[in-house]
Amino acid sequence: MAKAAPAPTAAHQVRRHRTEAAIARLAVRLVRRGTLVLALSTALYAVVEVLTYLAAYPDAASRRTIATFQDNPAVRMLQGIPHAVDTPGGFAAWDAGWLLAAITGIWAVLTTGRLLRGEEETGRAESVLAAPVRAGRALLTHLLVLAAAIAVTGAAIAAALTLSGAAAAGSALFGLGVAGFAATFAGVCAVTAQVFEVRRRATGVATAVLGASFLLRMAANSSDSRGWLRWLTPFGWMDELHAYRDPRWTALLLLLAAPVLLGAVAVRLRAMRDTGGALIADSDSRRARLGLLGGPAAFAWRGTQGMLIGWLTGITLYALVTGSVAKAVTDFVAEQASYREMLQRLGWDLQRVTEGYLGTMGLLFGLLLSLHACWRIGAARAEEAAGRLESTLTRPVSRRRWLGGHILLALAASLLLAAVAALAVWAGSVAGGADVEAAGAFGSVLNTLPVVVLLTGLAVLVYGTAPRLTVGLSAAVAVIAYLVETIGTALDWPGRVLDLSPFHHLATVPVEPFEPLPAAVMTGLGLLALLAGVAAFERRDVTGD
Incomplete structure (x- = not known):
């Protein structure tokens, strides 16, 4: 026994x-x-x-x-x-x-x-x-x-x-x-x-x-x-x-x-x-999957396809529902005098409530796209923290090329998400009975891309200088910037405070025409932050988790 x-x-x-x-x-x-x-x-x-x-x-x-x-x-x-x-x-x-x-x-x-x-x-x-x-x-x-x-x-x-x-x-x-x-x-x-x-x-x-x-x-x-x-x-x-x-x-x-x-x-x-x-x-007898293994950027794309599909699915569903309620929101505003007064104080054109709604929701999609970009740069940090970056850099791969691939993927994926979200908003609006043109739906979402570039640059800069804060700090800044614009406008905060939010410098497309100068400034600042982040990354040590 x-x-x-x-x-x-x-x-x-x-x-x-x-x-x-x-x-x-x-x-x-x-x-x-x-x-x-x-x-x-x-x-x-x-x-x-x-x-x-x-x-x-x-x-x-x-x-x-x-x-x-x-x-x-x-x-x-x-x-x-x-x-x-x-x-x-x-x-x-x-x-x-x-x-x-x-x-x-x-x-x-x-x-x-x-x-x-x-x-x-x-x-x-x-x-x-x-x-x-x-x-x-x-x-x-x-x-x-x-x-x-x-x-x-x-x-x-x-x-x-x-x-x-x-x-x-x-x-x-x-x-x-x-x-x-x-x-x-x-x-x-x-x-x-x-x-x-x-x-x-x-x-x-x-x-x-x-x-x-x-x-x-x-x-x-x-x-x-x-x-x-x-x-x-x-x-x-x-x-x-x-x-x-x-x-x-x-x-x-x-x-x-x-x-x-x-x-x-x-x-x-x-x-x-x-x-x-x-x-x-996983079976050890499966045929080798050699696709997308020709370089660090291709490998990064292969490794994050699943999460990108998840982002696409979530944003598409949300955009469809957002568009489908556009007519309900317009009807609600038409029936409620107190709500019309509140919107008028916020500067809304009551003759174009549907367009104003799309412009407001466009800011929210800008926040979601910015958070996605922060997560995507965070994937580079995760690869470094897991120890895989050290093995990659022993190959004839420069730090600049490796990080540049991740940045390119972040921006390209953000553009893809923006286009899909805009299409879904338009489709949902049409299905819900709202009179919305495709140009207006696309403009409301694509209008926020300069902010996405700016916050992507911030994420890269944080990654280059304080890698452990890559996602947390950049995502927090994105959320705070969005909240300053939304709550600050509603509560009549001073203009100096509102100007701190990059969202505040965007035109309310499609109610207002696109403003090229603020967009160019934010895009330029984002690119400068990208370059500074890459330069800082080239000079620091590789760090674990």
């Missing part, structure tokens, strides 16, 4: 606890910057929502009109069915809740993939597991650090809403719901990280699950008869939470229980595979 394993000694337990503490400290170091940027940006966005609501809907009569959107299928599919929108918190949860959930969920997926599968790809996981700690315990430690980071973000959103004037109890419940949503998709990625042996594939599948969840939520909100589908998707659980009036505790229970269950499954699956392996391993 086999003998039972000896009980661990006190010294062994002390070493194990110290190892787990060291794993936690390393994980905290890897996620702290991203957590800080995420918490601050989402909290600031929540503040913008509440302040904009108070400015746009100053009395009870104007607030009751928002509920009329529940009869518009396109609005319901994108933002959900209005609930408690006569309160600042309820409006913020309805208007921005799905976006805050999506942002935190995507961050959770990418960060989970980086901590779990990314650590195995770099080889650090093997060094960690040489210490007296089991793989399942190490995974659990990483998940607990992620849970803490997500909790910080949820608390920041709740605090921001409360300080802005929303009900404290509802804000706390909403923040907890957003945290549970993000933790759910962190759990999804933790599971896919055990199933697939490549980080890119694990995060790609988890992101696809998030996208499918949103599509299911859109189908559920398209009509009352399909409302039961909301209980099958985390996005639907957020809709059913009703944080600011008559909360549904079943939805909160699902948001909190799902990440615990998925985390337990991930820990169990981790014990079933070797470090560096996966439950679904």
Whole structure:
């Protein structure tokens, strides 16, 4: 009969606890910057929502009109069915809740993939597991650090809403719901990280699950008869939470229980595979894929095709819905005198409300394109942090050529996304019955490309000087610039403050004609930042994560 394993000694337990503490400290170091940027940006966005609501809907009569959107299928599919929108918190949860959930969920997926599968790809996981700690315990430690980071973000959103004037109890419940949503998709990625042996594939599948969840939520909100589908998707659980009036505790229970269950499954699956392996391993007898291996730029394109497809899919769907509600927005403005007065104070031409709406949404697409460019330059940083750049530079490949390829891909992909978004906006507008010309739809989106070039240059400059801040700092600047323009204009901020945002220097195309001089200045500054970033990169050391 086999003998039972000896009980661990006190010294062994002390070493194990110290190892787990060291794993936690390393994980905290890897996620702290991203957590800080995420918490601050989402909290600031929540503040913008509440302040904009108070400015746009100053009395009870104007607030009751928002509920009329529940009869518009396109609005319901994108933002959900209005609930408690006569309160600042309820409006913020309805208007921005799905976006805050999506942002935190995507961050959770990418960060989970980086901590779990990314650590195995770099080889650090093997060094960690040489210490007296089991793989399942190490995974659990990483998940607990992620849970803490997500909790910080949820608390920041709740605090921001409360300080802005929303009900404290509802804000706390909403923040907890957003945290549970993000933790759910962190759990999804933790599971896919055990199933697939490549980080890119694990995060790609988890992101696809998030996208499918949103599509299911859109189908559920398209009509009352399909409302039961909301209980099958985390996005639907957020809709059913009703944080600011008559909360549904079943939805909160699902948001909190799902990440615990998925985390337990991930820990169990981790014990079933070797470090560096996966439950679904690639076959070693497959024919070699030699395409796009002729240079660093081609290889970078091949390595990020999956994420680009994800960006294309997401932006296309959002643009279609954005265009489809153009007529509903125009009709709503025509019926609400208080809303027309507010738009008139903001400088809108009430004879061209549809064009003004497209111009405003064009700024949002400019933000999305800028964030994509920051992520794309961040892919260069990820290649360096993983140690692959050192191997590349041993070949006859210069630093300038390597980074130049990544920059070219970032700009080309941004142009592709802009064209697809513009086409989708136009198609959605036509399908929704709005009288929108293709030139107007394309102009509203392509008008923001100079800002994209400027912020791409900033991302490259940060990469060349402070590589660990590449995505976090450049993305934060993009978000703040957008918020300064949107909230600052609504609240009559001083012109000196508004001028700090590059979005403020754009004409409102198609209401106004394209302004070539500001566009040329921003493009030129972006190119100068690109050159400065490349020069700085050529002079610094290659750094790891």
